[in-house]
Amino acid sequence: MEEKEKHSLTNHSYSVYIIVWLALLTFTAITVAVAGINFGNATIAIALIIASIKTYLVLTIFMHLKIENNTFKVFIIIAIFFLIVTFVLLFSDYSNI
Amino acid sequence: MADNSIAISSKGHESYIDHKGKHSGLLGWIFSTDHKRIAILYLVAISSWFLIAVLLGFLIRLELLTPGETIVGAQTYNAFFTLHGIIMVFLFVIPAIPAIFGNFFLPIMLGAKDVAFPRLNLFSWYLYIIGGIFVIIAIFLPGGAPDSGWTFYIPYSIRTSTNMIFTLSAAFILGFSSIVTGLNFIVTIHRMRAPGMSWFRMPLFPWALYATGWIQVLVTPIIGITLLLIIVERVFRVGLFDPSLGGDPVLYQHLFWIYSHPAVYIMAVPAMGVITEIITVYSHKTIFGYKAIAFSSLAIALFGSLVWGHHMFSAGMSDTANFIFSLLTFLVAIPSAIKVFNWTATLYKGSIDLEPPMLYGLAFIFLFTIGGLTGIMLGTLSLDIHLTDTTFVVGHFHYVIFGTTGFAFIGGLYHWFPKMFGRTYNKKLAKISFWILLVGFNILYFPMFVMGWLGMPRRSYDYLPEYQSYHVISTIGSWILILALIIIVYTFIKALRSGERTHEMNYCGGETLEWKVETPPTHENFDEIPVITGGPYDYKQNELESEVE
Amino acid sequence: MSSEGNVAVHVHRDDEATKLGMWLFLFTELTLFGGLFLIYAVYRFTHQADFHIAAQNMDTFIGALNTIILLTSSLTMVLSITAIRRGSKKLSLLFQGITIFFGFIFLLNKYFEWSHEIHLGNFPGSEILLSKSQGDILFFGLYYVMTGLHGLHVIIGMIVIAIMMRFTLKNVITRNNNIKLEVAGLYWHLIDIIWIFLFPLFYLIS
Numbered sequence: 001m002e003e004k005e006k007h008s009l010t011n012h013s014y015s016v017y018i019i020v021w022l023a024l025l026t027f028t029a030i031t032v033a034v035a036g037i038n039f040g041n042a043t044i045a046i047a048l049i050i051a052s053i054k055t056y057l058v059l060t061i062f063m064h065l066k067i068e069n070n071t072f073k074v075f076i077i078i079a080i081f082f083l084i085v086t087f088v089l090l091f092s093d094y095s096n097i
Numbered sequence: 098m099a100d101n102s103i104a105i106s107s108k109g110h111e112s113y114i115d116h117k118g119k120h121s122g123l124l125g126w127i128f129s130t131d132h133k134r135i136a137i138l139y140l141v142a143i144s145s146w147f148l149i150a151v152l153l154g155f156l157i158r159l160e161l162l163t164p165g166e167t168i169v170g171a172q173t174y175n176a177f178f179t180l181h182g183i184i185m186v187f188l189f190v191i192p193a194i195p196a197i198f199g200n201f202f203l204p205i206m207l208g209a210k211d212v213a214f215p216r217l218n219l220f221s222w223y224l225y226i227i228g229g230i231f232v233i234i235a236i237f238l239p240g241g242a243p244d245s246g247w248t249f250y251i252p253y254s255i256r257t258s259t260n261m262i263f264t265l266s267a268a269f270i271l272g273f274s275s276i277v278t279g280l281n282f283i284v285t286i287h288r289m290r291a292p293g294m295s296w297f298r299m300p301l302f303p304w305a306l307y308a309t310g311w312i313q314v315l316v317t318p319i320i321g322i323t324l325l326l327i328i329v330e331r332v333f334r335v336g337l338f339d340p341s342l343g344g345d346p347v348l349y350q351h352l353f354w355i356y357s358h359p360a361v362y363i364m365a366v367p368a369m370g371v372i373t374e375i376i377t378v379y380s381h382k383t384i385f386g387y388k389a390i391a392f393s394s395l396a397i398a399l400f401g402s403l404v405w406g407h408h409m410f411s412a413g414m415s416d417t418a419n420f421i422f423s424l425l426t427f428l429v430a431i432p433s434a435i436k437v438f439n440w441t442a443t444l445y446k447g448s449i450d451l452e453p454p455m456l457y458g459l460a461f462i463f464l465f466t467i468g469g470l471t472g473i474m475l476g477t478l479s480l481d482i483h484l485t486d487t488t489f490v491v492g493h494f495h496y497v498i499f500g501t502t503g504f505a506f507i508g509g510l511y512h513w514f515p516k517m518f519g520r521t522y523n524k525k526l527a528k529i530s531f532w533i534l535l536v537g538f539n540i541l542y543f544p545m546f547v548m549g550w551l552g553m554p555r556r557s558y559d560y561l562p563e564y565q566s567y568h569v570i571s572t573i574g575s576w577i578l579i580l581a582l583i584i585i586v587y588t589f590i591k592a593l594r595s596g597e598r599t600h601e602m603n604y605c606g607g608e609t610l611e612w613k614v615e616t617p618p619t620h621e622n623f624d625e626i627p628v629i630t631g632g633p634y635d636y637k638q639n640e641l642e643s644e645v646e
Numbered sequence: 647m648s649s650e651g652n653v654a655v656h657v658h659r660d661d662e663a664t665k666l667g668m669w670l671f672l673f674t675e676l677t678l679f680g681g682l683f684l685i686y687a688v689y690r691f692t693h694q695a696d697f698h699i700a701a702q703n704m705d706t707f708i709g710a711l712n713t714i715i716l717l718t719s720s721l722t723m724v725l726s727i728t729a730i731r732r733g734s735k736k737l738s739l740l741f742q743g744i745t746i747f748f749g750f751i752f753l754l755n756k757y758f759e760w761s762h763e764i765h766l767g768n769f770p771g772s773e774i775l776l777s778k779s780q781g782d783i784l785f786f787g788l789y790y791v792m793t794g795l796h797g798l799h800v801i802i803g804m805i806v807i808a809i810m811m812r813f814t815l816k817n818v819i820t821r822n823n824n825i826k827l828e829v830a831g832l833y834w835h836l837i838d839i840i841w842i843f844l845f846p847l848f849y850l851i852s
Contacts, residue, residue, distance in 0.1 A: 014728060021721040028713050028845075032706065035850035047846035054842045062724045063835045064828075071287065072669060079673040082315050082402065083680050087687065089403060090351055093418035095686055100836035213663045280670045288663040314670050318678035326685075329791060336783035337685065337791070343780025348688050352681055 020061045026056050112519060116620040128217035136201035137517070138222050143197060146188040146229065152583060153181040158541070158575040163566045164560050172556045178556055180236065182247025183264065187271040189231055189501050191360060194223070194367035195278055195313075198509050199306050201517060205618060206300045206610045208291025208627045213284040217277055224274035232505065233351075237262040245502035248353060251338045251346040255535045256326050262331065265324040272324075272356075275363070279313025282306050291610075294628035297391070300609045300633040301384065304391040305370025307396040312366075313357045315454060317401060320356030323349065324582035331604060347412050354405035362401035364498055366394055368505035369436055372461045375512050376440050378607045380447025383634045386439040393432035393439075400429045410481045421476055426476035433469055433489025437462060452605065453527035457508025460535050464500030471546065486556075495542045506532075507585060514589070515604055519617040520596030526588045534581035537540060541574030567609035609633050648678075648802060661825040668829040672836045675799070679840050680791050686847060689784045697779020701852040702791075705759065711851035712755050713841065718836040719748035723807075723831045733821045735814060742811045742827075747833065749804040756797055789848055795845060799837045806830050 030051040060066040062070060065073065113133045120128050126138060158179050167176070200218065204211055212218050236242045243264040245253040254261055326337050336342030338349040366586045377384040384390065387607050388595050406414060406422030414422075438461055449455065458526065471493040484490065515521050548567040553560060560568070603612040616624055682732030690697050765773030768786050775783055809829045813819040819827050 013403065014725060017728070018723050019720055023718065024715060024717045025338045027716065028710065031846060031850065032710050032850055035706070035846070044846075044851065047850055048843075051842050051846055055839050058720065058781075058835050058839055058842070062720055063832055068665075071666070073667070075669055075673070078311070079315060079676055083677065084679070085403060086355060087684065089406070089418075090355075090684055090688065091691075092421050093347075093351070093406070095415075095417075169767075213660070214667060218669075276674055280667060280674075283670055284663050284666045287666055288660055314673055315677055318674045318676075319681040322681040323680050335787040335791060336770070336780070339788050342776075342787070343693070343784050345688065345692070352684065355681075355684075446732065558770060 016061065020057055024057060025056055098466065110615065112615065112617040113620045114519070114617055118620075130211070130219050131217065131620060131626055132200050132204050132211050132218060133517075134197075134329075135218050135222055136197050138144050139192065139196040139200060139225070139627075142222075142225060142229065142570035143189055143193055146184055147193075148582075148586070149182040150181055150189055151579065153177050153184070155575055155579055156182060160558070161560070162572045163568075164562055172241070172244065173558075174558045175246075178241050179246050180232075183232065183243070185498075186360070187268055188225075188232065190364045190498055191271075192225060192278070193364075193369060193502060193506050194509065195282065195309060195363075196515065197506075197542075198302075198371060199278070199282060199367060200427055202513065202611050203285060203303055203306055203620050204289065205614060206303055206609050206633075207286065207289055208287035208294060208610055208623065208629065209285065210621050210623065210626075212281050213288055214281050219283055221274045221277035221281070223325060224270055224277065228267045228271035228274060230446060231263050231270060235263035238263065248333045248357070249324065249327060250353075251327075251344070252340065252472035254389050256332060262328055265328050269321050272321045275313050276317045279310035279317075283310040283314065286310075289628050293625050298629050299386065301373040301387065301390050301394075302367075302370040302609075305366050305373070305394045308394040309363055309366045312363050312398050312402065316356045316359045319352060323352040323356070338383050345487065346596045347409070347414070350409050350412055351405070354408045358405040358408060359398075359402045361494075361497070362397055364502045366397055368461070368502040369394070371505040371509040371512075372440065372458050372501075372559055373436075374609065375454045375458040375508055376443050377634050377636075378453055378456065378512070378605050379450045381445035381450070381606055381636055382443055383632075383636045384439070385442035385445075386435075387632070387634070389435050389478040390439050393435040396432035397429065398424060398433075404429055406483070410478060411485045423476055427473065430473055432471065433465075434499075437466060449473050450605075452511075453524060453531060454508045454605075455503050456528065456531045457511065460531070461501060461504045461508065464504065464538070468496030472497065481488075484549060485614060486554055487549035488545040488553045488555050491555045492545030492549060495545070499538065499542075510589070512605070513611075514547055514592065515599050515601075516611060516616050516618070518593060518596075519594050519598055519600065521599050522588050522592035522596055524593050526584060530581045530584035530588065533577060533584065537577030537579075537581055539574070539575050541571055541578050544568075544571045544574070548569060582613075604631050608635055658821070664825050664829060665832075668772050668832050672832060675836055675840075679795070682788070682795070683704045683843070683847075684787050686792070688761075689781070689788065690847075690851075693779075693781030693784060696779045697715075697785050698784035698852060699847065703763065703766070704849045704852070705762075706849050706852075707757050708755055709845050712752050713845045715748050715752050715755070716838050716841050719745045719752070720835050722748065725735075727824060727827055727831055729820060730785050730821060730824045730827060731816065739811060739814055742807055742814065745805050746811075749807075752787045752795060753800060756793065762773075763789075792844060793848070796837065796840055799840070803830075803834050803837050806833060 023096065029051050031047055034046055034050075037043075042072065059076070113131055116131075118125050118129060118131075126134055127133065142179070144517070156168070157174070160169055160174050160177070200212070239261045243257070243259050243261055243263065245257050245259075249261075249265065249268075254265070286299070286303055318589045326335075326589065329335050330337050330344075331337060333424045334342070337343055338344040338346060340346055372382060373390060376506040404422055406418055407426045410419055440458075471489070474491060475484060511527055544567040547562050549555075551564070553567070600616050602614065602616055604616070606611075610627065611618075613627070722741045722744045726738045726745065729735075729738035729741055763769065763786075769775065770787060772789060775786060808829055810819060810827050814825060
């Protein structure tokens, strides 16, 4: 337990968090800038991809998922998998293929 | 340290019922964080609601005895079936097995002293009680009892002038209570297993609760937000589902069933867990296909979350969706069948004791098979168009829900009652009432298949005279079933008040950990945490040992 | 004896279980908002043009500003955990205070934004909104419900962090026992993540 805490301390110093924060701000700027350009249907896809990247950064670094054991990672995968499958199945009704 | 351990073992033989905590009397129960006491609190509350809902069911059947008005008007009839559904689903079937048997036996079966979050556990009981109070308010407030059906379909739930807001809030709060229980169990199973108890040395009831816990955590919030949205829509006229504001009522049905179909498995999977324990104990034989049963629980949880659309085949979904949901529905049959085959294989060459719990276990397999097969009929697109919204559906889900969860609940109570209360019940009475219940059950629900097939719509107040003979049979069945329930309740109350006291630890030859603790269990369950060295159902080893002796 | 006592305390306190419990709770929040995102996705799909036009009412600048505020508050939240683990109680308290302050600014912006929309008549049940297209009604319905629910979570998060500040002051949260602060942080970050998705869906689709 003690060892793990020390481990996590060395992994994430103040500077790591500040770098991640700067990255998040950059992505925000990019997504706002890109929104001005018209890519048609791809616009929303690009916005969601950028949001996913930002989420990934928050999850792994700010929420310490990177240094947690595998149980937590499996948990997250289950939850996200459930949401995505629900979206896909729901759209099997609306997409009119 | 040494002083401490002596203190524990000297206190060790005082049962959780006699244990003196911070508070005494009633306060000692309603402020207790002991998982066993919370289970008893749930038992009292849930059983009371069950009996109220049974009474409503009895009244529904009585009204349908003759065409037209028999005892009440149409509006009251609508309120009856709505409340029967809401109370049965949210206040009885969903919490019954996890909150009572799960709370009581999960920590003991894992070799733990309590669940991971004891205070949260008590909190979930309070949420349950508050939810129940909201239902009572919704019934008696001027405006009238809810009449939208337990499914709260749009636009009924938006247009009706009855007390929808309290009803919806009740369902929301009860959902929250269910989430807290599920969350608690998942963490308990991950973190509190006794040393040496690997995942595959865990009994199968905890496995079932684990699968259920995941369904509870992931899908319950979706109905929570959906019901909240109806409230918001009613109060602020926010356009979300109401077609006059551009909303899509079919989308509401999607969101409702995204929760409410998996909720069927929140009801059924723990019941299957109970039955697994009962069958292996009273066959005195190691469970057949341990891993298959464990994984089939997870598979049911997974597939069960993906089949909600089969409630909406006639709602106007796209053909693609109809096709996909029908296919997935058939897939759920696989893990369900795996369980049934494993139970029957366990019975094969077992030395079967026809004790009351085992009778319920066997009836469970029989009724679940009928319920499951009629479910496959309903999952077939072409048949469903014919059968949807008929009493065939009502018959089907009563076979599945009452026949599984209801029977597992009563059977489980017989199975564990002496362990929980340290008293024995009248076995003869239990067996007689079982047969009456089984007969009454089939007379009550089987005619529904027949008249549904012939076109009798469900939730209908009036009907054509040609259906009356089936309705009469069904109503007579309800009287037989209620007679059985009265005898069952009498059996338990008599056992509680004047049943013979017993301290026999293992009165049925079980192998899991609850048979290795005191009867009734002590406050701490175990004097010292056990170390597990083998699988949960080592009947063979015992047989060998007794042969050597 | 004292070291033994410490061991006992350590065994009793299962940080791992607390974190697992918190993550599971976050999943319930995730699917709670997930239900709303499902509705949003369907209506946006069936009323694309209307959503496009309705979103032009949104002020991208305020949205982007609020994104930056919330991201920064996430940073200060995580820094407060690092600070307490390095033993500087004061610094941790300062960071927690700043986090609450950012939450407050976020809500203030939200307040101005909502009152602007209400001033324009874009609120549920208003005659002006009801006379617009169905897509507009749905867009604003979802806008108020989703940002409103999110705002409610911000308020709850601020209250939780305020309680954590009290715990830190009273030395309930210390260098070696900071799991409470950590799970409070998890909650705050989830609020941030939800906003990361709300922002493009409401402000960047015009």
